[in-house]
Amino acid sequence: MNTQTLILAILNFEDASGYEIKKQSTEGAFSYFVDISYGSIYPTLAKLEADGLVLGRSETQSGRPDKKVFSITEKGREEFVKTLTSPPAIDKFKSEFLLIAMCADLTSPEVITKAIDKRINEMEELLQVIGSLRSECDHPATQWTTSYGMHVKGADLEFLKNNRDSLIAMADDRLKLDEAAE
Amino acid sequence: MNTQTLILAILNFEDASGYEIKKQSTEGAFSYFVDISYGSIYPTLAKLEADGLVLGRSETQSGRPDKKVFSITEKGREEFVKTLTSPPAIDKFKSEFLLIAMCADLTSPEVITKAIDKRINEMEELLQVIGSLRSECDHPATQWTTSYGMHVKGADLEFLKNNRDSLIAMADDRLKLDEAAE
């Protein structure tokens, strides 16, 4: 899932400038499975326009900088749908937390406590974000996707809360063993 | 979570050659939140050895190529634990499936059916992998992590199965609208 497809996806929902695309990917409807930076957005937008997949127009605004708003073209929409049609690559995810959890016995209970509490907070925030996304948008497929997200992340949070202490105890056990060995 | 940390994590559990590290990351205990390629493993291993974080020894094998088995050094373990101590970065994940789901109304029911059934299969396989990881290893922290994985992925699969048809129906709806518009 490259920058090009992501931008096309966002522009398929509504017109946006590079700046607004960044916002969408960081805070908006796509934020919980996507994130792109300016350094890739602007060059890609230029390339997309050169290829005729998007069309840019300058909009003068009073009291703030001009912005260049892009809309997807028919050709762009076709290209995007074509991309959607090919079977999706398997999800990629990397989790530093899982690595730490797996090595809980190598660290201290403080480190584990901090790590898992941080995660619980993040998960709660994410659930709120998805929840508001869900209530703000009545597009059925978006509803489906956000419901999915809430279900999965809800289960995630549930496990974290129910098993927080047992993970912390593993770090404790190691300290006890250390003391016993002295 | 860079290659260096990943390799240190794997070697912290047991000695391994570059080839075996690749296997661990693709099929083994770390496979469901990690994946690295030879192109990054071998150079990193060389760098790690130069830095004294791992120690390599050649092992001659009968009937197959020699292999260079690495073990983590005390310095390497310290470095690894230090990495674990810093608060974990937020999980990264990218999902092409979610993008497709969110745009279900742009494609055909066939495409959606294929995508979701593919995902259901992958999820079932993943659950089996995690399940066998879980039963093979009685290391408490690994048990915790695999239980976590099974809980979350179980909820994921559950949602997919319960809501498969409603997503497919969204693609159908679009066809109906098209027909109505003709």
Next chain:
DNA sequence: TAGGCCATGTAACCGGTTACATGATTAG
């Protein structure tokens, strides 16, 4: 005998991030 697994390694490439450059406006 062909293909797959074992096994190590390199070089080219690529997609993306970080940091920088620039500058106006508005809210605290």
Next chain:
DNA sequence: CTAATCATGTAACCGGTTACATGGCCTA
């Protein structure tokens, strides 16, 4: 007056992948 938000863009860098090179053994 300062910080934040709006807004666009580039250049250097970097972490990683892909593809290639090499070669022996084992299985179908």
